[in-house]
Amino acid sequence: MEIKKCFTWPIIGLLIVMNVLLYSLLVEFHLDNFPNGRPSSERFEIELDMVEKYGEVIDDGEIAEVQREYGKIVEKFEAILKVHPLSQAAGVETIEQYREGERDDEAFNKMRQAFWETDDFDLMWWIQAYEGVFENYRYKDRIFYGEYYRSAQEKERIDELLENESYQYYGSSVVENFITIAENVTIIILFNLMILLSPLFLRDRVNQMVPLQYSSKHGRKIFATKWWAGLALTLFVTTFLIAAYGLLYMGNGTSPFFFMQLYHMDNINYWYDVTFGQYIISVVIGMYLISAIFGMLVIACSSLSGNYLIQMATQIVLIGLFIWLVIPMALGRLFQTYHLPWIVPGIYVGLITLVLLLFYRLLRRERVREIT
Structure with missing residues (x-):
């Protein structure tokens, strides 16, 4: 019932308009224009043929x-x-x-x-x-910076790649196109969650329903029920949008590159030896984690905000931080030696810990809350 209340006709209409607009602004170009321009399209066809003939x-x-x-x-x-x-x-x-x-x-x-x-x-x-x-x-070994390293760990990683002759034989357009689409799809997911989850608690507070709900012991359990409903809705929306855009992405014809090591097709160094297919799976997991974290923070804001104006202002700051900081670092630079190897996992662990502590504190507050 809590999930059902989130899908009112005005919200459904707003979601349709917003998704059409965001698709045209953020994703459509990268799907329809890959490879982008010439001779990029010709080079992609050449490399695709090379992959099928010679491998990675x-x-x-x-x-x-x-x-x-x-x-x-x-x-x-x-x-x-x-x-x-x-x-x-x-x-x-x-x-x-x-x-x-x-x-x-x-x-x-x-x-x-x-x-x-x-x-x-x-x-x-x-x-x-x-x-x-x-x-x-x-210049297949040009991804290595010679004497320029960001850290001692990066130098060790580059020395390992050089020793194993792990060179870049193919262009980086495939990886760049994928990560751009993944980042933009994540942004679209966050906007959907913001619209769907914002009224979860706030609607009842504005309609003066909280005193009626908290008049019974069963009513106080509604708080946890709403959180679980919000998490379920987050996973549903994330899965639906990732599946929809994933089907569209498959039309780019990049599947022959899935088995290839990233260092053979990108001029950026990575901490781990992962194939492009494994990288896609890792990025999708990151999209789920970011979406779940953002969804829980939106729910927390909804439970704390006193009116829609405060809620809107909080959401703008929150989604701005995710777009300009969390998504580029925790998703766009996943596994890259641009940061120390513990930075990106630390971001995820820190955000998950913050969400769990916030949920625990809010749940304790609701159990002893006085309604006047």
């Missing part, structure tokens, strides 16, 4: 095969240059001449403009994408 580790022989595919595209592009009248007028027949042409030359600029407006320029995007792959392989 690439050697010199395999990169030589990729270079042969690159050579075929260069030959095709240069063949177009040799017969196209505008490129002939500009004296351009090779890829090097095309890149190094004089920008103040009228014939050269006319040729470039013509190529921009035709499908022939697609070959140039593919050429740039392949060259990005080769550069990544050439």
Whole structure:
């Protein structure tokens, strides 16, 4: 019954409008435009093919095969240059001449403009994408900072990675896209919880229902009942939204990367050897923890606030702290060596301890509370 009371028609309408707006603002772009731009889309297709052919580790022989595919595209592009009248007028027949042409030359600029407006320029995007792959392989150990380390622990971790030749062979767009979506979906979950849970206690107080409830021993148990109802509602909303956005995310076609170690596909160092799939599971667990912690804090504010104005002001401060501090540190930088290894677990332990102590104190207060 307590859960049912949270889903009034005005709240349902507000949730629908808010979710549509937040989806369009925070998530839609990252789902519909992955990979974002060119030659990022071409590079993603190249790396996807490389993953299926060679796996997560690439050697010199395999990169030589990729270079042969690159050579075929260069030959095709240069063949177009040799017969196209505008490129002939500009004296351009090779890829090097095309890149190094004089920008103040009228014939050269006319040729470039013509190529921009035709499908022939697609070959140039593919050429740039392949060259990005080769550069990544050439500097595959560039994630290591040499003599620059944030801590002694990070130096030990980097030395371990170097010793094991745990290099980055692929671009970081897949990981970056996922964590951006995960952070934004978490923000959407928090806004949903804020709207649903805020009236949980406050509605009864505003409607003068508390004295009636507390007139019996059974009525005093309503406080704990509301907390459990709020926790159940938090888990339901979190699960529903994670599942919905997870299905949308699967359309990005990143599943072949799930088995790969993070250090093979990201230029950021991590404390642990985890695959991308394990990282996704860890982030989802973090989303549940953050949502549960935030939901319990919203419920606590609802039980302490005297009116909707105070509740609203408190919620703005609370969600601001989570968006600007908790989510980036505890979720966006999960496992990263940007912080010492105990920092992120410490954030979760500290917040969970705070919520449990707050619930315990409020429950004790309600048991001896006098209603006048």
